[in-house]
Amino acid sequence: MRNTLGYVLFFTLLGLTASLAQQKTPPTKLVFPAKNGNITFDHTAHAKREKNDCKVCHPSPFAQDAKAPLKFRPPHKSDEDAKSSCGSCHRAGGSAFETKGNCANGKCHVRAAATKK
Ligand code: HEC
Ligand code: HEC
Known part of the structure; x- marks a missing residue:
């Protein structure tokens, strides 16, 4: 009897924790490091465009x-074809620009400005 009560309590708490975890405060911007220039992911803009869903x-x-891990590795084409990770939207015919032709035009990979001394 005591055990049953313990289990019930345990799973109730587990459920509560899980639902709380879904309400984590979203980040504003995330920076994903890459050798050919880091990518700044505007989380706020991305969430807003999806109506905060x-x-x-x-x-x-x-x-x-x-x-x-993001699992969006170069060559990106394979993830775009698989409609996985960022490629679920960023692909030819998707809801956002594809990677092809957009590597370093300021949209994704941005090299840090050389620090002058
Ligand atoms: C367009 C896609 C997208 C939408 C919509 C989105 N997120 Fe995210 N979110 C991401 C990505 C990408 C990451 C980073 C995942 C990784 O690095 O593996 C992330 C990370 C996070 C993190 C972890 C931040 C950290 O510092 O560890 C939280 C918390 C989060 N999102 C909350 C939210 C909430 C709350 C919403 C809804 C208001 C939301 N997200 C909507 C794409 C999205
Ligand atoms: C749910 C769809 C969706 C996903 C998933 C998604 N994006 Fe986007 N992203 C968009 C849309 C829509 C735009 C704005 C439209 C456009 O410029 O084509 C955008 C724009 C961007 C921009 C330009 C700056 C901005 O926010 O306006 C960057 C950089 C970017 N996304 C990176 C990423 C990266 C990196 C990932 C994966 C971690 C990702 N996106 C995942 C839909 C998405």
Whole structure:
């Protein structure tokens, strides 16, 4: 009897924790490092464009964790064809610009300005 109560309590708490986890404060901007120039992901703008519907991106294709791997590796074409990760939107015929032709025109990979001394 005591055990049953313990289990009920445990799973109630687990459920509560899970629902709280879904309401984590969203980041404003995330920077993803890359050798050919870091990418600044404007999380606020991305969420806003999806009418703040977090479910468009969480938990799939992205974990709510900036340290989780993005799985959007070069050559990006394969992820775009698979409509996975960023390529679920950023692809030819998708809701956002494809990577081709947009590597370094200021949209994605931006090299840090050389620091003058
Ligand atoms: C267009 C896609 C998109 C939408 C919509 C979106 N997110 Fe995210 N979010 C991301 C990506 C990408 C990451 C980084 C994932 C990674 O690095 O693996 C992220 C990360 C996060 C993180 C982790 C931040 C950290 O510092 O670890 C939180 C919290 C989060 N999002 C909350 C939200 C909430 C709340 C909403 C709804 C208001 C939302 N997100 C909507 C794409 C999105
Ligand atoms: C739910 C669809 C969706 C996903 C997923 C998504 N984006 Fe976007 N992204 C957009 C839209 C829509 C725009 C603005 C329209 C355009 O410029 O084509 C945009 C614009 C951008 C921009 C230009 C700056 C800005 O925010 O306006 C960058 C950089 C960018 N996205 C990077 C990424 C990266 C990196 C990922 C994966 C971590 C990603 N996006 C995932 C829809 C998405």
